[in-house]
Amino acid sequence: MPVDQSVIATDGLRKVYGSVEALKGVSLSVNRGEIFGLLGQNGAGKSTLIKILLGIVRKTDGNATLLGEPAGRSDIRKRVGYLPEDHQFPQYHTGASLLHFYGQLYGMSRADRRRKIPEVLETVGIRKRMDYKLRTYSKGMKQRLGIAQAIFHDPDVIFLDEPTDGVDPVGRKELRELFEKLRDEGKTVFVNSHLLGEVELMCDRVAILQRGELMQIGTVAELTKQEGRYVVGLAAGEELPVDELARRGLRATRHADRWEVFIENEEDIDRVLGLLAERGHKLRHLIAKKQSLEDVFVEMVDQDDPGVDGRKKKTREVGA
Amino acid sequence: MNKFFAMLKDSYKEAVDGWIFTVMLVLAGIVSLLVFSISYQPIPVEQAIPKMLPEMRNPGNPRPFQTVSPERGASPKLIIYQYNAKVDDVKAVPHGGDAWKDEVSFRLKIESSGGGGIEVGADNQPKKIDFQAFFRDSFTEAVRTWAAPAGDERPPYSDAIALEFLKHQLVVATRLNVTGLEKIGDREYRVTANGASSPLAWPHKPSLFFGAVPLSILEMPLGDQIHLVENTIVNGIGAWFVLMAGVIVTAGFIPNMLRKGTIDLMLTKPLARPTILLYKYIGGLIFVFVLAAVGYGGIWLAIGLRTGVWAPGLLWCVPGVTFYFAILYACSTLVGVLTRNALVGIVVTVLFWFVVWLIGTVHNALTVLDNLEVRGQPPRAARKADAKKVEKPKNDDDIDAAEDGPPKPPRTLVKVFEVLNAVTPRTKDLDTLTSNLISRELLSEGEQRREGLKLRSIDWGEVLGVAGAYIVAFLGLALLRFVTRSY
Incomplete structure (x- = not known):
């Protein structure tokens, strides 16, 4: 990717809150026209990273640029949309009046606002409720309005913190399609989410943040790829000759009625199949094992003490 | 924008x-x-004139008619003298229009009640009290004080000065267009006026709910x-x-x-x-x-x-x-x-408001006490012995010799509140x-x-x-x- 395509870049970004180091020298780059997912446990530093980019939080050290300008500049925010997690809109507004208010702050003309507000509310599916006070909105409707306010001034970069939180499955699918459409229009969508299935489905690239450190970054395929593992299933009552495989330098472990075979290179699977043929076993199931993003994430972070990240981290290099 | x-x-x-x-x-x-x-009904001339010159009831709230400025009204000083103005024999010549425009004549009788000489301060509180004036004729004192030139002795009382003084006080206090003033007896005068200069000067009878509930107590x-x-x-x-x-x-x-x-x-x-x-x-x-x-x-x-x-x-x-x-x-x-936190904001702001008000109030009170000049007050011991019967001294020398002003507030306290008042809104x-x-x-x-x-x-x-x-x-x-x- 050419350098000039990078719209978000951080280099050795650090943030210290008192004695807590929330970000420990994070360096990453997000390109124009991609959906980028940032994963991490609670307290991993995801929101801090976004807030530094938006100027809500002051960095301690390092560099951060947004659209080629130092992060935090107020004029650049005109080209940025943001949906914070747990956002609270002023309850005295209606959906339409809130967008009018924000639109004015973005410098949009009255004509533009009048034209675009019904359009964007239609896009997120709450146009019929545009003149109702926000205190009558459900959580899902507020979330949809949050997305509407993040995109309706036509920004180049959109930061979404838990964008599908509280939205029903059908709505999630619609929103995924919306984000993909925005990406296709050349906009950059930066997503923080705990819904790993969602991230896996829509993100082009993903980064995993753990205790303020960037642990992995790459495409979803790169992160979930698990080379050298095959799952083997045989006809009922048959057993995989695990001892013989071990003698031949191959390791296999049993999981219920199937076996997971570990190989070092692609050709080794032929040796496994050859052995099965020699012994007259009937092969019923053979598949190259692939991890889900959730597997990758769970493997990396601590499950015993969520949000505290007490377990020793594991680092893995992935080619970008 | x-x-x-x-x-x-x-x-x-x-x-x-x-x-x-x-x-x-x-x-x-x-x-x-x-x-x-609220409806405002101008009251008839006969009732209006006495209400324009109310008797003095409270030295703490002096009426303009009894408040005198030296230098024939040009001085910024305000000194109260307790004389009463009784009005009777009011005669009006109605013009058929508004009552406040009618020609009117009335008899004015001045009665001295033997009090006064209290100079009012900027805060409407006594600034100087001259007890000598309490033992003299208050109307005479008022006329002499009014006529006193700047930095000079007060002139002796005369009927001519008294007439000028009364005319000035009537205009200042009542806004009547006084056209004539003549002495008709011992401190009795006949006043003629061509109405008042403004309806604002004329007593009206207010009533709530378009006349349904009269508010007679507020006739002024x-x-x-x-x-x-x-x-x-x-x-x-x-x-x-x-x-x-x-x-x-x-x-x-x-x-x-x-x-x-x-x-x-x-x-x-x-x-x-x-x-x-x-x-x-x-x-x-x-x-x-x-x-x-x-x-x-x-x-x-x-x-x-x-x-x-x-x-x-x-x-x-x-x-x-x-x-x-x-x-x-x-x-x-x-x-x-x-x-x-909005609640903390309200509490702290109201507290700040109260403290600022309190500092201003205490400062003003202390300033009044600190600046109060008293002359000719009988000794405190004598006042305690018989507060109601303070005998008139035989001459001014006796009064001066007996001078004994009220206690002043502690200087430190006054200074502290001066500083506090100076540095707070x-x-x-x-x-x-x-x-x-x-x-x-x-x-x-x-x-x-x-x-x-x-x-x-x-x-x-x-x-x-x-x-x-x-x-x-x-x-x-x-x-x-x-x-x-x-x-």
């Missing part, structure tokens, strides 16, 4: 969303309607009645309500904006942080300005429509009250930024300003002189400078915190 109006509109929506703003507007509407329902010159409504009810009680409602409603503006999930949205808009906070601050001021404008304007309109008196003084109180609120709201803004002085603005066109010349005395005693540069410094300091600290804080 577009962004400013957006913030302003947002603050307006926030304000009207709560019930307090609505209640205040409804209250303002009800009071305006109530004032609009129309100007005094309007002054009572505007200064006491609107500028006193009303302003307090406006300020309190303003403090309560606007205390939530900043904390609500700083809530997690709301401030994130605001800070990601293309606005610099100082701009956001200043726009919010101005939004709060405009809220109070609108509230005051509706309340004051409504009552001003009601009074104007019912009396034909369109004195703009009350309208000038709208920016006055807003400036007053600007001090309180700057405090509330700072507390809001520091604590992000002088909200009591702002009250004086708005009160003076209202009085300017409504009261008699005598009343206005007293108001003017209060006003002249205030160093407006200092008052506005200290208040402005507080606003700048509060907002500066709030901005510093808001700009440097990570949310």
Whole structure:
């Protein structure tokens, strides 16, 4: 990717809150026209990273640029949309009046606002409720309005913190399609989410943040790829000759009625199949094992003490 | 500018969303309607003239007729003498129009009650008490004091000077167009006048609900009645309500904006942080300005429509009250930024308001006691022995020898409150300003002189400078915190 395509870049970004180091020298780059997912446990530093980019939080050290300008500049925010997690809109507004208010702050003309507000509310599916006070909105409707306010001034970069939180499955699918459409229009969508299935489905690239450190970054395929593992299933009552495989330098472990075979290179699977043929076993199931993003994430972070990240981290290099 | 109006509109929506703003507007509407329902009926000449020269009842609230300025009224000093003016034998020549324009003649009888010589200070409290005057004829003393040239001895009493003095006092106190004054007996005079110079000077009979409920107790010159409504009810009680409602409603503006999930949205808009906070601050001021404008304007309109008196003084109180609120709201803004809690903002602001008021009140009281000059007071021991029977000394030398003034407050205490008053916003002085603005066109010349005395005693540069410094300091600290804080 050419350098000039990078719209978000951080280099050795650090943030210290008192004695807590929330970000420990994070360096990453997000390109124009991609959906980028940032994963991490609670307290991993995801929101801090976004807030530094938006100027809500002051960095301690390092560099951060947004659209080629130092992060935090107020004029650049005109080209940025943001949906914070747990956002609270002023309850005295209606959906339409809130967008009018924000639109004015973005410098949009009255004509533009009048034209675009019904359009964007239609896009997120709450146009019929545009003149109702926000205190009558459900959580899902507020979330949809949050997305509407993040995109309706036509920004180049959109930061979404838990964008599908509280939205029903059908709505999630619609929103995924919306984000993909925005990406296709050349906009950059930066997503923080705990819904790993969602991230896996829509993100082009993903980064995993753990205790303020960037642990992995790459495409979803790169992160979930698990080379050298095959799952083997045989006809009922048959057993995989695990001892013989071990003698031949191959390791296999049993999981219920199937076996997971570990190989070092692609050709080794032929040796496994050859052995099965020699012994007259009937092969019923053979598949190259692939991890889900959730597997990758769970493997990396601590499950015993969520949000505290007490377990020793594991680092893995992935080619970008 | 577009962004400013957006913030302003947002603050307006926030304000009207709560019930307090609505209640205040409804209250303002009800009071305006109530004032609009007051009918003012000019009372007949025979009853009106005595009410224009009321007998002096309370030295603490002297009437202009008994308040004398030396140098034939040119001196800024105001000295009270307790003589009474009895009016009878009132004869009117009706012109068929308004009673206040009728030609009138009446007999004026002056009765000395043997008291006076009390110089009034800027705060309407005694400044100098000359007990010698208590033992002399108060009317004679008043005439001599009035006629005294600047820096010179008081002239002896004469009938000619007394006539000039009475004519001057009548004009100052009653606003009658005095055309003639002649002595008809021992301190009895025949006064002729060609009506009053203004309907404001003429006593009217007010009644609520378009005449249904008479308010006979308030029969006094129309100007005094309007002054009572505007200064006491609107500028006193009303302003307090406006300020309190303003403090309560606007205390939530900043904390609500700083809530997690709301401030994130605001800070990601293309606005610099100082701009956001200043726009919010101005939004709060405009809220109070609108509230005051509706309340004051409504009552001003009601009074104007019912009396034909369109004195703009009350309208000038709208920016006055807003400036007053600007001090309180700057405090509330700072507390809001520091604590992000509306309740704490209200409590601290009201406490600040109370402390500032208390400092001003105590300072004024101490100043009165500290500056009080007493001459000729009988010894304290003698007063204690028989407080009611203070015998008249045989000569002035005896009085001077017996001089024994009241105890002065401790100098340290006076100094402490002088410093405190100097370095805190002088909200009591702002009250004086708005009160003076209202009085300017409504009261008699005598009343206005007293108001003017209060006003002249205030160093407006200092008052506005200290208040402005507080606003700048509060907002500066709030901005510093808001700009440097990570949310």
